[in-house]
Amino acid sequence: MTSDLGFVGRAPDSLDDAAMLAVAQRRAQFLADASRTVSGSLNLPHTVRRSLTACVPHLADWAQIMLIGRDGASYTSLVVNKTGTSSAARRHPDADGVDGQSRLLVTGRPELLHVSLEQDPLEPDGLLALVPDERMREQVAALRPADVLGLPLTARGTTFGTLTLARRTGFGFVAEDISIAEELAVRIALALDAARRYAERAGVATVLQASLRPPELPKLEGSALAARYRAASADAEIGGDFYDAWGSPDDWSFVLGDVSGKGVEAAVVTGQARHTVRGASAVDRDPAAVLRALNTMLDGTASGRYVTAVYGRVRRQPCGALHVKVASAGHPPPLAVRASGSVEPVAVRGLAAGLVPEVEYTPAEVTLSPGDTLVLYTDGVTEARHHSVRDGTRRLTELLSQYAQVGVDALVEAIEIAVLEGSDGTQRDDLAVLALRAAAS
Amino acid sequence: MTALSFGPYFSFLERRDAAGAVAHALALVDGGADPVDVLLDVVGRAQEQVGLRWAAGSWTVAHEHAATAISESVALAVGARIAAPTDPLGHVILTCAEREWHGLPARLVGYCLQAAGWRTTFLGASMPARQFARFLDDVDADAVAISCSVAASLPAARRLIDAAREAGLPVLVGGGAFGPDDTRARALGASGWAKDARAAASVLDGLVARGDLHSAATDRARHAGADEHAEMVVRFAEFRATARRSWLESPHSGPQDPASQGPASHDGGLFDDAIDHALHALSAALLTDDPRLLREASDWLTALFAARGEPAGAIPGLWLALHRTVGEPLPEAARHLKSL
Numbered sequence: 001m002t003s004d005l006g007f008v009g010r011a012p013d014s015l016d017d018a019a020m021l022a023v024a025q026r027r028a029q030f031l032a033d034a035s036r037t038v039s040g041s042l043n044l045p046h047t048v049r050r051s052l053t054a055c056v057p058h059l060a061d062w063a064q065i066m067l068i069g070r071d072g073a074s075y076t077s078l079v080v081n082k083t084g085t086s087s088a089a090r091r092h093p094d095a096d097g098v099d100g101q102s103r104l105l106v107t108g109r110p111e112l113l114h115v116s117l118e119q120d121p122l123e124p125d126g127l128l129a130l131v132p133d134e135r136m137r138e139q140v141a142a143l144r145p146a147d148v149l150g151l152p153l154t155a156r157g158t159t160f161g162t163l164t165l166a167r168r169t170g171f172g173f174v175a176e177d178i179s180i181a182e183e184l185a186v187r188i189a190l191a192l193d194a195a196r197r198y199a200e201r202a203g204v205a206t207v208l209q210a211s212l213r214p215p216e217l218p219k220l221e222g223s224a225l226a227a228r229y230r231a232a233s234a235d236a237e238i239g240g241d242f243y244d245a246w247g248s249p250d251d252w253s254f255v256l257g258d259v260s261g262k263g264v265e266a267a268v269v270t271g272q273a274r275h276t277v278r279g280a281s282a283v284d285r286d287p288a289a290v291l292r293a294l295n296t297m298l299d300g301t302a303s304g305r306y307v308t309a310v311y312g313r314v315r316r317q318p319c320g321a322l323h324v325k326v327a328s329a330g331h332p333p334p335l336a337v338r339a340s341g342s343v344e345p346v347a348v349r350g351l352a353a354g355l356v357p358e359v360e361y362t363p364a365e366v367t368l369s370p371g372d373t374l375v376l377y378t379d380g381v382t383e384a385r386h387h388s389v390r391d392g393t394r395r396l397t398e399l400l401s402q403y404a405q406v407g408v409d410a411l412v413e414a415i416e417i418a419v420l421e422g423s424d425g426t427q428r429d430d431l432a433v434l435a436l437r438a439a440a441s
Numbered sequence: 442m443t444a445l446s447f448g449p450y451f452s453f454l455e456r457r458d459a460a461g462a463v464a465h466a467l468a469l470v471d472g473g474a475d476p477v478d479v480l481l482d483v484v485g486r487a488q489e490q491v492g493l494r495w496a497a498g499s500w501t502v503a504h505e506h507a508a509t510a511i512s513e514s515v516a517l518a519v520g521a522r523i524a525a526p527t528d529p530l531g532h533v534i535l536t537c538a539e540r541e542w543h544g545l546p547a548r549l550v551g552y553c554l555q556a557a558g559w560r561t562t563f564l565g566a567s568m569p570a571r572q573f574a575r576f577l578d579d580v581d582a583d584a585v586a587i588s589c590s591v592a593a594s595l596p597a598a599r600r601l602i603d604a605a606r607e608a609g610l611p612v613l614v615g616g617g618a619f620g621p622d623d624t625r626a627r628a629l630g631a632s633g634w635a636k637d638a639r640a641a642a643s644v645l646d647g648l649v650a651r652g653d654l655h656s657a658a659t660d661r662a663r664h665a666g667a668d669e670h671a672e673m674v675v676r677f678a679e680f681r682a683t684a685r686r687s688w689l690e691s692p693h694s695g696p697q698d699p700a701s702q703g704p705a706s707h708d709g710g711l712f713d714d715a716i717d718h719a720l721h722a723l724s725a726a727l728l729t730d731d732p733r734l735l736r737e738a739s740d741w742l743t744a745l746f747a748a749r750g751e752p753a754g755a756i757p758g759l760w761l762a763l764h765r766t767v768g769e770p771l772p773e774a775a776r777h778l779k780s781l
Contacts, residue, residue, distance in 0.1 A: 041608040042578035050609050202579060237572060402503040407459065410510035414503070417542050420567065 007171055008058045008180060027180055030058060034184055038191040042198040045076075051163075051188040052078035059181060060165035061143055064136055065153070066101065067161040067192065073101075075132070079139040101129060104150050105159050110178055111150040114169075115140065130164050145169035149178065151185040155193035163188060212238045212267045214432070221249040222316045224437040226408035228416040232380070232430050233263050239430035240266030241378045242274050250316045253281050255290075256376040256434045257309030257331065266430075269305050272297065273353075277311060285313045287327030288361040291353060294329065298354030306354035310334055310376050314436070320370045322438040327363040329353040332379055332389075335397065339371030341404040343397045346374075368438040373408065375400060380431035381419055395422075408435045445469065445478055447486040454487060454508040466515045467522075476522045477556045480549050481638055484512050484519070488545060496741075497748040513545055520552045529560035531583030531649060533613075536564040536573060538587060538601050540721075541594035546616055550586060550638045557642035570600035577608050584611050584645060587631075589618035592734050593721035596670065599629045599728065606630060611648040615641060618725075620733060628729040666727035669771040673724045680766055685716050688762035711749060715742050719759055723767070723774055732777040735760075739781060 008030040013019060034054040041047050048065050055063035057080040064077040104111055113126045130150050131137045140146060146166050153161040163185045167173065173181070217225045231239030240259035247253050255277045259269040273294060280293035290311045298307055312326035312334075326334060330352030333345040348364035368374060382392030399418055403411040412433045419431055453462035469479050491508045494500035500508075535551045537544055544566035551561040564576065577585075585605040589598050595618055605612045611632040619625045619634060626634035633648045635641040673680065689712065722738035725731075743756045760781055768775040 037609060043581055043608070045581045046608070053609075198578060206579070402501060403506070405457070406503050406507035407510050409513075410503075410506045413510070413542075414506055421540070 007060075007167070007177070027176075031180070031183055031187075034058075035187050038188050039194075042195050044192070044195040044199050047191050047195040048076050049078070051191065052076065054184065054188070055163070055165060055181075056080050059177070059184065060149075060167050061146075062139055062166040064131060064164040065161060065188075065192075066164070067153075067196075068105075073161075075136060077131075077133075077136045077139060079142075101150070101162050103129075104152055104162050108152045108154055108159055110152075110182060112173060112178075113148040113150070114172075115144055115146045115148060115166075117145045130162075140166045143168050147172040149173045149181060151181055153185060153189040153192060155189040160196070161189075161192070209238055212271045214243050217245050218247075218252075220245075220247070220252055222320060222439050223249065223252070223314065223322060224408045224439050225435070226412045227432070227434045228412040229432045230416065230420070230427060230430065231267075232427050238264065238267040238270075240270060241380065241430040241432035242270035243376070243432050243434045244274050244278065245434070245436075246278065247314075251285075252314050253285060253290075253312065254314065254376070254434060254436065255309055255311045256378070256432060257307050257329075258378040258380075258430070258432070259307050260305050262430065265303075266305065269298075269303055269307065272301075273307050273309065277309070281311075281313075287311050287313055287325055287363040291327050291329045291350065291361045292359065295351075295353040295359050296357075299357050306330075306352045308332075308352045310348075312374075317367075320438060320440075322368040322372075322374075322436070324366050324368060324374060325363050326366065327361040329359075329361065332377065332382065332393070334366075335375045335377075335400060336366055336368070337373040337375055337400045337404050339369070339404055341401045343400050343404075368436075370438045370440045371405070373400075373404070373411070373435055373437040375411075375415075376434045377415070378430065378432045380427075380429035381415060381433060383429065408437050411435050445474060445482045447483045447490070450483045451487040451490055454491060454511055457504075457507050457511065459511045459514060462511050462515050463518050466519050470519060470522050476519050477553055477639075479519050480516060480552055484515055485546075485549055485638070488512055496745050498750075509543075509545060513548070516545060516548050516552070520548070520555070523552055523556050525555065526558045526560065530558045530646070532560045532562065532581065533584045533586055533645065534562050534564060534577070534580070534582045535586045535588070536568045536601065537566045538589060538594040538597035539567050539569055540597055541589055541591060542566045543588075543590040546590060546638070547586070547588035550588060550615065550635075550641050553638045554586070554642055554645065557646075559642075559645070568601070570597065570604055573601050574604040574608075577604065577610070582610060584613065584649060586613040586615070586641065586645070588616040589614065590616050591721075592618045592725040592738065593717070594618065595625065595629065595725040596674070596728055602630045606632070611645075613641060613645050613648060620731065620737070624731050625725075625729040625734075628731065664730055665773045666730045669773045670724055670727040672771060673720070673727065673767070673774075676770075677720065677724075681716055681720060684720065684759075684762050684766040685713070687765050688712075688716065688759050691758060691762065711745075711751070715746075715756075715759060718742060719763055723763060723777070726777055727771075727774055732780065735777055735781050 008027055037054045038047065038051045041050065051065060052063045056078045062077065062079040064075060066073050066075050113130065115127055127137060127140060127148065130148060131140055140148065143166055146168055149165045151163045152159045153163055165181060214227065214229050217227055225245055227243055229241065231237050233239060240262055243256040245252065245254040257273060259266040259273065276294050276297045277290055280290045294307065294309065307329065308331040309329045310326060310331045312324050315323045317323055326346060326348055328348045328350045330350060333348060335343055335345055337343050346364055346366050350361040351359050382389050382396055399414060403414055412435050415433050420427060450462060450465055453465055466479055466483060469483065470476050488509065491505055495502065495505040533554055535547045537547050548563055551563045555561045587598050587601055589595055602612050613633045613635060614626045614631040615635040623634035633644045635644040719738055722734045726734040739756060739760065746755055760778055764775060764778045
């Protein structure tokens with residue numbers, strides 16, 4: 001239970017300067033703390049709860065926030081009682097509660113209400129309008145005789161909800177209390193408005209982002225696949241590298257590539273490239289034909305970006321070996337890691353896609369016996385820090401030689417760790433790694 | 442029930458037998474063992490042995506890594522036997538700071554918390570602070586738990602703690618790098634510290650029950666050490682290069698030159714790793730104002746060098762080299778190094 005001195009708006013016991021100053025300081029401090037409390041997060045339900053925490057117990061014994069959403073009004077409350085704080089939340093699918101609060105929403109001015117002891121606890125006059133939810137009304141009724149203060153939540157010219165506070169009688173809302181509550185309501189409204197707008201934008205962004213991130217790898221019997229992907233811009237989590245794998249266990253395809261440039265602009269092109277490769281492979285899975293299609297697509301766009309990529313078609317032999325036919329558009333050569341630990345680059349070359357209109361690609365072939373691994377990577381792996389490409393490739397080769405017999409998940413993770421630890425904590429380029437292994441029978 | 446032994450499980454890791462390890466662990470659960478006990482007393486204990494094998498030089502990094510990957514998949518399989526609570530106490534986010542690649546301990550703590558009634562989300566190893574803050578905006582969380590096994594991740598952990606506290610979430614921390622008490626946890630602004638995975642649930646319950654959700658400014662470290670820590674972050678590469686030269690070229694205290702023959706020649710990376718380890722320990726000691734981090738690093742490096750057959754004087758020599766490197770610009774660091 002709130003102590004009698006607890007409410008921040010209380011007038012000083014005496015009217016001397018020191019007491020007045022102490023009260024003024026207490027109020028200023030309360031508003032400063034409360035502002036921090038309500039504005040720390042952009043998550044809407046979290047911000048609602050934080051806002052209620054800012055009101056209870058320092059400003060009121062009970063608080064409720066009503067927000068008008070697309071599907072009606074939602075109510076959340078917080079009450080302090082002998083067992084501490086407890087909350088109740090309920091969503092009204094129809095906007096029934098909004099009607100009761102329309103006065104508040106229309107006038108945008110605070111409303112004071114007294115709930116006497118004699119009133120029917122569950123149907124007190126006026127309270128129904130402010131607190132339509134029965135459980136929440138019970139919380140207020142338990143405080144009778146109580147004073148209830150309703151405040152509009154207004155930001156950027158729109159009133160989108162209400163804040164309702166209740167106190168036990170004897171601690172009713174005086175003018176100073178109301179002005180503090182109004183001040184706090186303004187801050188809460190700004191924080192909630194930011195969280196609402198973030199939620200709207202984030203919903204769209206998350207869906208778009210997910211479509212630009214590498215997809216989950218398929219489970220293909222007879223092949224073990226693992227990949228790692230880290231975008232250089234940690235806040236967007238998307239970048240210019242991409243990979244994909246699809247098909248049936250006996251005949252499947254993979255691609256790994258790198259769009260010139262970084263960030264969202266590059267990420268948009270990765271989406272196009274990935275879909276072009278998939279689409280082209282549905283018509284003709286020959287690696288040279290697929291990369292030609294990618295080149296044609298990029299040449300037709302005005303983005304001015306080019307793409308390096310490796311595409312491969314994998315066919316499983318009856319003995320369990322994987323036969324890989326692979327073509328490269330200006331990409332670092334894949335590395336074949338034999339079960340014995342020897343590592344050899346696959347000799348395959350070609351011009352990056354998107355530079356000139358007509359390009360012919362010459363595929364190479366490599367056979368992976370059970371236990372052998374093919375590792376594809378982008379230059380973010382070998383060009384980290386100040387290494388030369390040759391130096392980076394040598395380091396990668398050494399690492400792979402040690403991991404020849406380690407599971408592909410651990411193998412790609414080891415590459416990721418080596419790159420990030422080697423770059424002094426600041427990742428400068430996107431990185432993507434894809435490893436595929438012929439599973440031991 | 443008799444205590445679970447990790448020995449049989451460890452032999453699967455030795456043989457790199459993933460399928461066998463999963464089957465063994467699930468058989469223990471099917472035989473009536475508590476999944477949490479299997480995770481902590483079998484998988485967790487075996488992983489401690491894995492670390493020791495590597496330090497002793499009997500396992501390569503790759504072998505250690507392979508074993509850990511097997512234990513990760515075992516943890517997933519055993520963890521799936523722990524029911525998700527239908528009416529959770531709350532939603533806790535588990536993660537590791539940048540430079541922390543040991544994700545398994547956080548995963549195991551997550552399963553302990555799930556068994557205790559929490560809804561859990563595990564974000565994985567080496568999480569950048571910006572990405573983490575964005576994630577907190579996207580999900581409705583009630584608490585955050587951060588695991589640090591290596592001292593190098595403590596500075597980045599502070600960033601995660603700041604992000605969570607600013608959002609008004611209590612932060613539980615734990616793991617070997619936090620040491621034997623809550624000194625470092627408090628210095629970094631965490632709300633609570635758990636000494637081990639089993640203690641995590643009760644500490645977290647206490648944090649949330651306390652309702653101490655006022656995000657009030659986390660006490661930013663303002664002591665002299667914090668300023669010197671910032672200096673170390675900015676000049677890390679320079680200090681590393683100078684310390685390396687000073688250590689490896691010192692005729693009395695340096696280890697054998699990795700370029701010459703001898704036991705060191707095949708493992709030049711060991712010296713670079715030791716310098717990084719010592720610098721990160723010093724940096725974390727400054728930030729947390731806890732010089733015991735230097736002692737821990739020194740003991741660890743001494744044991745490592747002994748196991749690898751490197752000269753005993755090399756580690757004291759390393760600290761001397763560090764003192765020569767940072768002593769002048771960083772008086773607080775010099776004081777810590779001197780009292781080592």
